[in-house]
Amino acid sequence: MLIELLATGIFGWLLGSLVNYLADVLPLFRRVHTPVCPRCQSTKGWWTVLIPGPCRVCGKSNATRAWLILLFFVISSVWLRDNYPPRLGYYLSSLLLVYLSLVAVIDIEHRVILHEVSIAGALIGLVVGFWLHGAPLTLLGGAAGFGAMYLLFALGAFYVRSRSHAGTQLEDALGFGDVNLSGVIGLLLGWPGVIAGLFLGVILGGAASLVVLVAMLARRRYRVDASIPYGPFLAASAAMLLIFRTAML
């Protein structure tokens, strides 16, 4: 019993380390690479992936994020052991959690959803979706997710163009990475699950925007172009609907 709990905790630690490692190297190299410091790019030992700390060369530290991710994965892995969704199973749930966390961390830190990560997500989405919903509903879900977000993206681009005068540029409210991610989430949730997924993502993102807005107004530092990335909220929404559903019922 205790041994099993310990093994599950270690498994969670390894998954968290994988997310931390990929979130450090993928934005720099777009592929797997020896671990490096995100700032000075000096090579780091693999053990620093398992036990995070500041860079020995420049002192830059991603340790706070790294420890938060490790904590999240250890707790999730232990919790999932007794509560994993039956159809998905323990290991597929873990894989999805790794993927969604990676997307969220990179989007928060770099404001980007990498194409390489989206392509990997589409493959995972197809496999998991076919398994959960069958081919037609999976493809329909993916098309609906991609299409709905593409429409918002096109509207946003139109709005930005109509508002931008010489010299002023509004930040894109929605990046194309969000469109790709919605497609991936549509594959994972299938049809009609994708509707709930997008809806929940927009609600979570809207609530967070409101908190940011109130904080800015309170400090009298309102900026019209301040935008928050939507990727993490779409990822959180998919995780809540696919993996942590039983926790919320």
Ligand SMILES: [Zn+2]
């Ligand atoms: Zn460094």
